[in-house]
Amino acid sequence: MPVLHWIRRNLIVIAGLLTLAYMILPNIVVMVFSFNKPNGRFNYEWQRFSLDAWKDPCGVADLCGSLSLSLQIAFWATLGATVLGTMVAFALVRYRFRARGAISSLIFLPMAMPEVVMAASLLTLFLNMGAQLGFWTVLIAHIMFCLSFVVTAVKARVMSMDPKLEEAARDLYAGPVQTFVRVTLPIAAPGIAAGAMLAFALSFDDFIITNFNAGSTVTFPMFVWGSAQRGTPVQINVIGTAMFIIAVMVVLVGQVIASRRKNNAQS
Amino acid sequence: MSLTEAPPAPPSQPEEPQRPKLRKPSTRKRLVPYWLLLPGILWLLVFFALPLVYQASTSVQTGSLEQGFEVTWHFQTYVDALRDYYPQFIRSLLYAGTATILCLLLGYPLAYLIAFKAGRWRNLVLVLVIAPFFTSFLIRTLAWKTILADGGAVVDVLNTLHVLDVTSWLGWTESNRVLATPMAVVCGLTYNFLPFMILPLYTSLERIDGRLHEAAGDLYATPATTFRKVTLPLSMPGVVSGTLLTFIPASGDYVNAELLGSTDTKMVGSVIQSQFLRVLDYPTAAALSFILMAVVLLAVTFYIRRSGTEDLV
Amino acid sequence: MTQQQQTAGGDVRLAGISKTYGSFTAVQPLDLTVPQGSFFALLGASGCGKTTTLRMIAGLEEATTGTVFLGGKDITDLPPYKRPVNTVFQSYALFPHLDITENVAFGLRRRGIKSVKKQVDDMLELVQLGDFAHRKPHQLSGGQQQRVAVARALINHPQVLLLDEPLGALDLKLRRQMQLELKRIQTEVGITFVHVTHDQEEAMTMADTVAVMNGGRVEQLGAPADLYENPRTTFVANFLGTSNLIEGEIVSTGGDLVVAAGGGKLTLPRERCSAPTTSGGRLLLGIRPEKISLAHADDADDIAAGRNRVTGRITDSSFIGVSTQYVVESPAGTALQVYEQNIERDTRLLPGAEVVLHWNPAHTFGLDAAQDIDAGATSVEDAE
Numbered sequence: 001m002p003v004l005h006w007i008r009r010n011l012i013v014i015a016g017l018l019t020l021a022y023m024i025l026p027n028i029v030v031m032v033f034s035f036n037k038p039n040g041r042f043n044y045e046w047q048r049f050s051l052d053a054w055k056d057p058c059g060v061a062d063l064c065g066s067l068s069l070s071l072q073i074a075f076w077a078t079l080g081a082t083v084l085g086t087m088v089a090f091a092l093v094r095y096r097f098r099a100r101g102a103i104s105s106l107i108f109l110p111m112a113m114p115e116v117v118m119a120a121s122l123l124t125l126f127l128n129m130g131a132q133l134g135f136w137t138v139l140i141a142h143i144m145f146c147l148s149f150v151v152t153a154v155k156a157r158v159m160s161m162d163p164k165l166e167e168a169a170r171d172l173y174a175g176p177v178q179t180f181v182r183v184t185l186p187i188a189a190p191g192i193a194a195g196a197m198l199a200f201a202l203s204f205d206d207f208i209i210t211n212f213n214a215g216s217t218v219t220f221p222m223f224v225w226g227s228a229q230r231g232t233p234v235q236i237n238v239i240g241t242a243m244f245i246i247a248v249m250v251v252l253v254g255q256v257i258a259s260r261r262k263n264n265a266q267s
Numbered sequence: 268m269s270l271t272e273a274p275p276a277p278p279s280q281p282e283e284p285q286r287p288k289l290r291k292p293s294t295r296k297r298l299v300p301y302w303l304l305l306p307g308i309l310w311l312l313v314f315f316a317l318p319l320v321y322q323a324s325t326s327v328q329t330g331s332l333e334q335g336f337e338v339t340w341h342f343q344t345y346v347d348a349l350r351d352y353y354p355q356f357i358r359s360l361l362y363a364g365t366a367t368i369l370c371l372l373l374g375y376p377l378a379y380l381i382a383f384k385a386g387r388w389r390n391l392v393l394v395l396v397i398a399p400f401f402t403s404f405l406i407r408t409l410a411w412k413t414i415l416a417d418g419g420a421v422v423d424v425l426n427t428l429h430v431l432d433v434t435s436w437l438g439w440t441e442s443n444r445v446l447a448t449p450m451a452v453v454c455g456l457t458y459n460f461l462p463f464m465i466l467p468l469y470t471s472l473e474r475i476d477g478r479l480h481e482a483a484g485d486l487y488a489t490p491a492t493t494f495r496k497v498t499l500p501l502s503m504p505g506v507v508s509g510t511l512l513t514f515i516p517a518s519g520d521y522v523n524a525e526l527l528g529s530t531d532t533k534m535v536g537s538v539i540q541s542q543f544l545r546v547l548d549y550p551t552a553a554a555l556s557f558i559l560m561a562v563v564l565l566a567v568t569f570y571i572r573r574s575g576t577e578d579l580v
Numbered sequence: 581m582t583q584q585q586q587t588a589g590g591d592v593r594l595a596g597i598s599k600t601y602g603s604f605t606a607v608q609p610l611d612l613t614v615p616q617g618s619f620f621a622l623l624g625a626s627g628c629g630k631t632t633t634l635r636m637i638a639g640l641e642e643a644t645t646g647t648v649f650l651g652g653k654d655i656t657d658l659p660p661y662k663r664p665v666n667t668v669f670q671s672y673a674l675f676p677h678l679d680i681t682e683n684v685a686f687g688l689r690r691r692g693i694k695s696v697k698k699q700v701d702d703m704l705e706l707v708q709l710g711d712f713a714h715r716k717p718h719q720l721s722g723g724q725q726q727r728v729a730v731a732r733a734l735i736n737h738p739q740v741l742l743l744d745e746p747l748g749a750l751d752l753k754l755r756r757q758m759q760l761e762l763k764r765i766q767t768e769v770g771i772t773f774v775h776v777t778h779d780q781e782e783a784m785t786m787a788d789t790v791a792v793m794n795g796g797r798v799e800q801l802g803a804p805a806d807l808y809e810n811p812r813t814t815f816v817a818n819f820l821g822t823s824n825l826i827e828g829e830i831v832s833t834g835g836d837l838v839v840a841a842g843g844g845k846l847t848l849p850r851e852r853c854s855a856p857t858t859s860g861g862r863l864l865l866g867i868r869p870e871k872i873s874l875a876h877a878d879d880a881d882d883i884a885a886g887r888n889r890v891t892g893r894i895t896d897s898s899f900i901g902v903s904t905q906y907v908v909e910s911p912a913g914t915a916l917q918v919y920e921q922n923i924e925r926d927t928r929l930l931p932g933a934e935v936v937l938h939w940n941p942a943h944t945f946g947l948d949a950a951q952d953i954d955a956g957a958t959s960v961e962d963a964e
Contacts, residue, residue, distance in 0.1 A: 016380030019373045020395060023461055026410035027399050033413065044413045084307035095300030103304065106311050112511070112567050113560060114519020116536040120543050120556040121318035124325050127549075144314040147307055164673035167640050170660040171667045172687035172736065179661075182686075186677045201400055207522060208536070212543065224405040228526055232409060240406040247401035251394050 027244055034237035041231025053234035057242070060233040063223060067239060070220035073135065074204040077142035081203075082196045084143070085150025086188075092151070093158045110148045118145060119212035126213060133215025141213045142203040149202060150195035157191020319560075326553035336549060348554045352538050359534040360562070362449065362524075363517035366456035370464040370513045371506065373457070378468035378505070379498075383477070396465055404459055408526050411455050415445045415527070447529040455523035463512040471505030472498070507574045511567060518563055535559055590616030590651045590739055590772065592637060597646030599632050606632040608796040609645060614740070614774055614789075616651075619766050621775045621787035625819070625956075629796040630776045631670075634742050637774065639663045650739060661690070666733035670745040672725050674717035680704070680728055681713045687736040703735045706765065723754045730762070734769060741766075743775040747782065759785050780820050784808065792816050794956065808868075812854040814947055817866050819956035824872075826865040826890075826912045827949060833859050836941065841865060842912025846888045846944065853946030862949035869917040871943040874906060876926060877934035887938040892916065894933050904929075908937060 007014065033043055037050035058064035088107065091097070110118065122144070126137055165187065169179040185192075207221040214222060224236055326344060330336035349356070381392050399407060415421055422445055425431045435442040439450040475498065483493040521536030535555060542552035592614040599607040607629040614620045622630040635641035637648060639660035648656045655663055666687065674683050684703055685696040693699075704710050707727040717725055726746060733741055746762070747755045763786050766773050777783050783790045784804035791801040792815070800807060800816045811817035814825060828841030836847045837857055846865055855863055867888075875883055883889065892910025899922075906918040906929070918937060920929075929935065 012376050012379055013384055015373075015376035016384075017377075019377040019461070020392065022373065022458065023399055024395060025414065026407040026458065027402055029410040029413050030402060030406055033410070044409075044416060084310060087303040088307035091300040091303035095303075097300040097304075103308060106308065106316065110311070110315055112515055112564065114515055114536070114563055116519040116521065116539050117556045117560045117563075118315065118318070120539055120552055121322035122314060123543065124321045124549070124553060125314070125318040128321055140314055144310060147311060151307070162671075162673060164669050164671070165675060167660070168667070168669055168673040168675070169686070171638055171640065171665075172732070173661045173690040174686075175659075175661050178690055182690075183675060187675075205400070205403055207405060208519075208540075211540070221403055221405050224403055224409070225522075228405070228409060236403075236406055240402040244398060244402045248394060248398050251398070255390060255394075 030237050031241045031244070034234060034241045036234055036237075038234065043232045043234050043237065050234075053238045057235050057238045060235045062218060063233065063235055063239070066218045066220045066223040069135070069217070070204055073139055073142060073219065074200050076139055077146055077203040078196050078200040080139070080143040081146035081150045081199045082192060085147050085195060085199075086154050086192055088147070089151045089154035089158055089191075093155055094163070107148050107151050110145055111152075115145075115206075115208040116212075119209040122209070123212045133213055134217045137213045137215070138210050138217065138219065141209050142206060145206070145209060146199035146202050149198050150192075153195035153198060154188065154191045157188055157194075161187055322553045322556060325549050326557050328550050332547050341550070344550045344554045345558065348551050349558065352535065352555060355533055355535045355538050356558070356562075358449075358532070359518050359536070359559075362453050362456060362532075362534060363514050363520075365453050366460065366517050367464075367510050367514040369453070369457040370461050371510060374461055374464035374468055374509065378465050378472055381465075381469050382472035382475075393469075396462055400462060405522065405526075408455055408459065408523060411451070411458065411527055412446065415451055415454070417444045417446060421445065446527065447532070449528070449532050451527040452524050452532045452534075455527045456517045456520060459520075459523060460513040460517050463516070464509040467509040467512060468502060468505040471502045475501050503574065507571070511570070515563055515567065519559060591649075592740055592772065592774065593649040593652075594633070594637070595647045595649065597633070597636055597643045597648060599629070599636060599641060600644045605796055607636070610796075610798060612791065612798065612801075614772060616739075616772055617770055618788045619763070619773045619775065619786055621777060621783035621790045622793055623777055623780055623783040623790050623819075624793035625778055628793040630793045631744055633793070634667075634744055634774060634776045637740065638665055638667045638742050640667075664736075664739045665742060666736050666738040666740075667742040667744060668726075668729045668733050668746045671749055672717075672729040672746075674725055674728055674732070676717055679714050679716055680709065680720070683717065683728055684732045684735055686732060691736075699735055703731045706734075706768070707731045707761075722750050723758060726750065726758060727761075730765065734765070734771070738771060740772045740774060743773060745776055745778070747777070747779075755779075755782070762786060784820070792819060794819075810852065810854075810945060811866065812947070813955070814864065814951045814953055815956035817945075817947065817956075818954065822869055822917055823866045824869060824913060824916045825947070825953050826867075826916075827953070828863055828865055830857060830859055830861050830863055833857055837863075837946065839863055839865055839946075842890060842910060844890060844912070846890075847941040848944035848946055849942055852942075852944065855946055855948035857946075864947040864949050864951070864953065866945045866947055867939055867943060869905070870903075870919040872916075872918045872937050872939045874908075874918050874920055874926075874929060875936045875938065876928045877936060878928075880936045883936060883938045886941070888941050888944060890916070890937045892935060892937060894929060894931050894935055896931055897929070906935075908935060910937070 033046070034053060035049050035051065036043055036046055037048050037052060038045065039047055053059070088103075092100075092104070092107075119141075122137075122141055126133060131137055161184075165183055166179055169183040170176075174182055205221060207225060210219050211222060211225065218226070220239075224232075227233060227236060324338055325336065327338060327340050327342060328336040329339045329341045329344075377392075377396070381389055381396070385392050413419070422431070422443070425434075425445070426443065431440055431442060431445070434440040434450060440448040445451050445454075479497055479501075480493055483497045484490075488496060519536045521534055521540055524532050524534040524537055536559075539552050539555050539559070542548045542555065546552075592612075594610055594612045596609045596611060597607065598605070598609040610633065612633075622633060624630045632641055636643045639655070639658060639662075643656060646656075647654055650663070650665070675686065678686070681700050681704075684700050688696045688699060700713070701710065704713055707730055709724060709727055709731070712720060712724060712728075717728065720728065726749075729746065743762075747758050750758060759782055762773075762775075775783070775787060784807075787804065789801065790804055790807055792799045792807065794815050800812050802810075807816060808820055811820065811823070814823075817823040817825065826841045826846070828839035828846065830837060831840045831845070832838035833850075835850075837850055837853060839846050839848070848865060850857060853863070855861070857863075877891065880889075880891075890910050890912045892908040892912075894906050895909045895915075896907040898905050901922070903919045903921050904925070906920065908916045908918055910916055916937065
């Protein structure tokens with residue numbers, strides 16, 4: 001049978017597309033339900049179309065406050081983790097030093113640790129030190145778990161970088177600072193950017209560690225968590241959809257610019 | 268040009284007495300890596316390693332919140348914790364393991380598709396794989412409540428096909444609902460950690476030279492044999508890191524169990540969380556968390572040894 | 581011609597310079613002078629210390645002992661960015677994030693020169709890359725990248741240009757072309773070139789002076805023709821071209837040296853022997869394959885008197901166009917190489933044929949028999 005034959009030949013493509021559908025489906029649901037007008041407090045069942053939530057995304061108490069707090073924490077956590085992680089990555093790739101193995105393990109372990117373990121133990125530390133839980137404890141925690149991911153991303157890039165390029169710069173009258181700014185940094189930039197983006201995403205979306213160490217401070221994921229108990233406003237779907245669209249747009253625009261630059265350079 | 272006729276003095280006769288002036292790299296230079304490492308490593312030592320020490324100590328303390336806790340080397344806490352909560356432990360490992368296998372089965376075809384079949388659609392598909400990340404995973408997990416809702420399209424279809432009869436007989440679902448059953452939790456875990464499986468798989472598949480497939484075909488391998496003997500072995504690093512990146516976070520997760528499950532599907536993460544944040548029984552919470560860490564680290568170490576991929580670090 | 585008069589003013593002088601990594605000595609204490617304006621080649625197999633020596637001149641490697649002088653000034657402790665020396669790196673090390681113009685302008689800009697356009701344009705013209713100014717390095721072919729690397733270094737008017745295997749990544753034909761190109765540029769700008777290579781043909785084609793390095797020392801130094809005709813060690817004899825080395829015993833030291841080898845007697849001029857010449861001493865006789873003539877055994881009587889002769893049997897022959905290469909087995913050596921020009925081919929010279937090898941004694945050189953007879957004989961490709 002030709003149909004069966006076709007299915008057999010394209011089995012992998014069909015299976016892959018089904019997986020993709022599985023991954024995209026919740027996003028579509030989130031998007032569709034951002035136009036819902038639910039009857040009760042929970043936005044789980046479709047009632048009727050409405051633009052109310054889109055017209056007033058901050059119309060729910062504390063929602064936009066928590067969103068702004070999450071963005072701030074993500075920004076500072078990204079900055080901190082990227083700077084510290086880049087330094088560690090350079091040291092690991094470019095230098096020989098003692099205790100190398102131990103340091104590599106220390107970098108790897110946070111990634112091999114269930115989040116709840118790190119969350120609970122960090123809270124133990126803060127309780128023992130009598131630290132005030134809030135913005136700063138969350139920021140400290142986020143820098144901690146983002147650090148390893150930044151190191152991994154930057155390390156991969158720096159490892160593939162030819163050390164001769166820096167020698168060439170020094171040979172061409174660039175001092176240590178000039179060499180770093182003019183050559184090392186621009187070439188390592190894609191790795192650093194990848195690490196920073198990963199850190200931002202991890203920090204912005206983190207729930208478990210934040211939930212343990214935030215005290216009474218409420219980040220956006222914590223707001224969503226709380227609303228799952230109290231009632232889910234349509235506005236969270238609006239925020240979720242908006243973020244999704246913005247992210248896809250940014251990626252697509254980036255792609256277009258990159259491919260256009262490539263075309264220009266070749267012509 | 269008279270250069271060729273007058274070669275400089277042969278090297279065997281130094282022009283002047285040798286001055287053996289030994290140079291050593293300066294101390295400042297040798298310290299550079301340590302300065303680079305210092306802030307990051309200090310951060311991890313203080314906020315990652317030290318907390319683990321504190322937690323270890325907490326786990327052997329006794330006392331109460333009012334009177335304070337004291338180290339009494341009370342190892343009984345571990346025994347009690349295991350006795351009271353072993354179902355949650357086993358459930359966690361079972362759910363996380365199942366979700367990991369499902370992620371591998373679902374993720375491999377998609378990673379393969381992106382690496383070898385997508386052609387000019389490759390970047391678009393990659394974006395679609397990563398894009399869900401940008402919507403908070405909690406919001407997306409809540410969407411599964413809608414998708415799997417009682418009387419929803421998914422449940423209807425499964426009911427009509429009598430799938431639910433089978434799964435409820437196996438204890439995975441109830442006879443007429445999916446939400447608040449183990450299947451819903453595993454489905455959520457699988458969904459949430461799929462990208463962590465697909466990206467490493469894709470990275471290792473993409474590195475495979477397409478000509479290897481042709482070479483295998485040239486050497487009398489059928490497509491299936493080519494996959495088994497060439498593609499799969501070469502993608503093993505991706506399989507290993509993908510399964511680790513899926514299993515480790517899934518084993519400690521409590522979000523899916525809380526949002527999509529019921530009291531019968533609680534995982535160990537939920538217990539740790541409620542002991543810590545609600546019951547305020549710190550020693551038990553610390554002991555549970557330590558056991559989870561030990562189990563996961565042992566499993567990971569054993570797995571990495573077995574698969575012989577130790578260059579992940 | 582801007583070739584400057586030879587003065588000590590711009591010479592590179594290395595005094596007792598050495599480099600050790602832990603217990604491994606990459607370069608033995610070395611004294612070397614590169615005269616200003618010369619094209620100087622450091623030749624050797626990989627790991628012989630030639631690149632390390634170059635990097636010590638550039639300042640990229642700190643010398644363990646010794647001093648580097650440039651034009652009489654001690655520059656040993658200057659960092660690379662303060663030395664008036666530039667390098668063309670192996671595999672070029674072009675900055676991938678900058679276009680060709682910015683790559684070439686890099687050194688000028690770092691020295692605070694603002695208006696670089698004219699200089700860059702002129703330099704790109706010199707290396708014939710004027711049309712590629714705004715491409716990125718990865719959009720250029722290997723040969724073009726190589727010329728950018730040269731331009732990027734030369735634009736700074738260094739006192740010395742260091743070239744680290746600059747042609748290693750190119751295919752054979754392009755390599756030959758670039759050799760001539762580099763030679764042309766050197767003649768045009770008159771800057772001292774120090775060129776590191778493992779390709780003996782490249783060193784001999786391009787350089788005025790060649791230093792053959794082995795095991796961290798300079799084995800011999802001289803003009804290419806001089807090195808080729810008068811090798812002083814077996815390493816040089818084998819590494820530069822091919823040599824037939826025949827072991828023998830000195831039987832007469834009156835006038836020319838007479839050596840008993842392989843059952844016969846061979847003579848060589850006394851001044852061409854770098855070994856001690858006492859009667860009864862052992863000696864290695866060297867003769868280049870192209871200097872030998874080949875006669876069929878039946879024609880042995882036609883060979884002129886006074887020539888060195890060795891009898892043997894052809895074991896192998898290969899026709900390579902301009903010449904035919906024979907391998908001959910004889911009492912003097914099991915695999916003597918002979919290259920015959922393909923002018924009038926003797927059809928009897930086939931494997932198995934009995935032959936007489938004969939050559940002018942003046943072409944024979946003598947080496948100390950205490951050395952390893954096969955030193956430097958492994959091909960360069962094997963050593964890589």
